[in-house]
Amino acid sequence: xxxxxxxxxxxxxxxxxxxxxxxxxxxxxxxxxxxxxxxxxxxxxxxxxxxxxxxxxxxxxxxxxxxxxxxxxxxxxxxxxxxxxxxxxxxxxxxxxxxxxxxxxxxxxxxxxxxxxxxxxxxxxxxxxxxxxxxxxxxxxxxxxxxxx
Numbered sequence: 001x002x003x004x005x006x007x008x009x010x011x012x013x014x015x016x017x018x019x020x021x022x023x024x025x026x027x028x029x030x031x032x033x034x035x036x037x038x039x040x041x042x043x044x045x046x047x048x049x050x051x052x053x054x055x056x057x058x059x060x061x062x063x064x065x066x067x068x069x070x071x072x073x074x075x076x077x078x079x080x081x082x083x084x085x086x087x088x089x090x091x092x093x094x095x096x097x098x099x100x101x102x103x104x105x106x107x108x109x110x111x112x113x114x115x116x117x118x119x120x121x122x123x124x125x126x127x128x129x130x131x132x133x134x135x136x137x138x139x140x141x142x143x144x145x146x147x148x149x
Contacts, residue, residue, distance in 0.1 A: 024038065024039065117130075118133045118134045
């Protein structure tokens with residue numbers, strides 16, 4: 001198991017004040033060695049000290065024991081949550097079955113006032129469409145031609 005330790009880093013665009021820059025320039029002119037050391041310290045990358053490490057056998061044993069203790073401590077709450085979710089799922093399935101059965105039992109909607117399509121078209125003011133519909137019905141069912149109420 002490999003883990004990485006990281007320290008939080010904060011990046012600033014250019015946080016050097018003009019007077020500080022002037023002091024560094026003056027130090028660089030008078031003592032370049034110390035100026036370079038100061039600049040190096042000021043611009044040190046905090047991620048340079050980050051090292052990857054791996055647990056040895058004893059550390060891994062301690063970590064696994066802690067994990068198992070934590071898991072067993074949380075297990076009753078997890079089991080209760082699973083049971084609650086199972087109950088909600090069962091209730092949702094019963095509701096779906098009930099809604100489906102109710103939808104299938106529902107009778108077809110009755111036609112409005114027993115009026116034919118031609119009569120409804122005449123009510124809407126579309127007499128040509130009503131005449132075409134009646135002519136089509138008369139052609140399809142000649143035995144009922146002229147029997148409209």
